[in-house]
Amino acid sequence: MITRMACWGAALFTCVAWSLLGPFAATAQETAKVWTVPEVGALPDNEFGRLVRRGRDLITATYAHIGPEVPAVAHRYAGNNLACGNCHLEAGTKKFGLALFGLYAEYPRYNARSGEEITIAGRINGCMMRSMNGQALPLDAPQMQAIVAYIKFLSTGVPPGQELPGLGAGKMPELTRAAEPARGEPVYARACATCHGSDGAGVRRSIPSVDLGYVMPPLWGRDSFNDGAGMARLITAANFVHFNMPHGTDYLNPQLTAEEAWDVAAFMISQPRSHKAGLEHDYPDLLQKPVDTPYGPYAEGFSEQQHKYGPFAPIRAALSKLRANAPARTGAPR
Ligand code: HEC
Numbered sequence: 516m517i518t519r520m521a522c523w524g525a526a527l528f529t530c531v532a533w534s535l536l537g538p539f540a541a542t543a544q545e546t547a548k549v550w551t552v553p554e555v556g557a558l559p560d561n562e563f564g565r566l567v568r569r570g571r572d573l574i575t576a577t578y579a580h581i582g583p584e585v586p587a588v589a590h591r592y593a594g595n596n597l598a599c600g601n602c603h604l605e606a607g608t609k610k611f612g613l614a615l616f617g618l619y620a621e622y623p624r625y626n627a628r629s630g631e632e633i634t635i636a637g638r639i640n641g642c643m644m645r646s647m648n649g650q651a652l653p654l655d656a657p658q659m660q661a662i663v664a665y666i667k668f669l670s671t672g673v674p675p676g677q678e679l680p681g682l683g684a685g686k687m688p689e690l691t692r693a694a695e696p697a698r699g700e701p702v703y704a705r706a707c708a709t710c711h712g713s714d715g716a717g718v719r720r721s722i723p724s725v726d727l728g729y730v731m732p733p734l735w736g737r738d739s740f741n742d743g744a745g746m747a748r749l750i751t752a753a754n755f756v757h758f759n760m761p762h763g764t765d766y767l768n769p770q771l772t773a774e775e776a777w778d779v780a781a782f783m784i785s786q787p788r789s790h791k792a793g794l795e796h797d798y799p800d801l802l803q804k805p806v807d808t809p810y811g812p813y814a815e816g817f818s819e820q821q822h823k824y825g826p827f828a829p830i831r832a833a834l835s836k837l838r839a840n841a842p843a844r845t846g847a848p849r
Pocket residue numbers: 574577597598599600601602603613614615618635638639642643646647662666682683740744745746751848849
């Protein structure tokens with residue numbers, strides 16, 4: 516897969532080479548362009564600018580606009596008081612903090628979970644029904660249009676087919692053993708509980724009439740993501756935690772060892788949370804089911820327990836054997 520980083524490297528090299536060519540070379544200003552996340556604040560105060568700003572507000576303060584406690588009952592699409600931005604950090608602009616930049620042109624794309632091609636709105640609704648434990652936003656709802664406009668804006672100037680570095684939650688080495696909630700518990704007590712609470716319920720803001728969200732979002736329990744969410748899968752959760760938590764950490768400077776991150780994520784996903792009905796219909800092509808999906812059915816004979824906590828290498832090996840005998844498909848999940 517070509518990463519944008521490689522392209523930047525090439526572009527900068529070309530630029531330097533050209534500048535040695537003298538007067539015929541383009542000016543440094545023209546060539547040494549580096550893509551950065553576009554600045555919402557710089558948008559004009561026109562209809563488009565307002566739509567994008569509204570989309571950003573919906574990401575950073577989801578609970579205040581479409582949360583389960585907003586006064587307008589018809590707007591209660593989300594089932595919890597999280598914000599999209601609690602996971603899509605820095606309003607979707609943080610590398611390996613489940614970034615939302617540069618992906619607009621990747622959609623519509625095949626989605627293994629639903630077994631069909633989905634649009635960006637369809638993907639947003641995946642998070643609405645799982646991470647936000649709520650209902651899908653209608654495609655023509657103004658809130659949906661604003662979120663899509665914001666995500667599209669975050670892809671300004673990114674040509675189709677180019678993947679920026681920093682999407683997803685990162686990828687640290689896996690353990691050869693199963694991750695263990697019991698080993699993660701003391702890590703949680705030491706490194707997470709001060710913010711997220713020893714009961715995982717987080718800390719709400721003190722002025723609920725003004726702002727319904729959390730200062731520290733809950734990690735489990737009824738106001739958190741449900742058991743069908745990406746964050747309920749160990750590989751996603753462990754990498755997210757490794758590269759982003761404790762809050763303020765980034766991928767250049769992880770605070771936990773990989774082992775601690777695997778075990779503390781195992782502890783987090785072992786805790787009770789809302790159940791999403793119908794999970795058995797996810798990944799209609801079982802050969803495409805991510806190895807860390809914590810619910811069956813599965814194409815191979817491994818237990819739900821091993822899918823939930825690993826080790827994943829044996830599952831992966833069994834799956835590639837099965838895949839070798841099955842017709843190829845494209846669009847594996849990131
Ligand atoms: C509890 C954490 C969490 C919350 C809250 C959340 N998401 Fe997500 N989101 C994820 C994870 C994890 C993934 C990647 C899932 C995977 O690996 O399959 C994701 C993926 C996405 C993607 C696809 C990204 C890509 O790389 O293609 C979009 C778009 C998205 N979310 C939008 C939203 C929006 C909009 C909201 C709020 C309405 C939201 N998410 C709330 C965790 C969350």
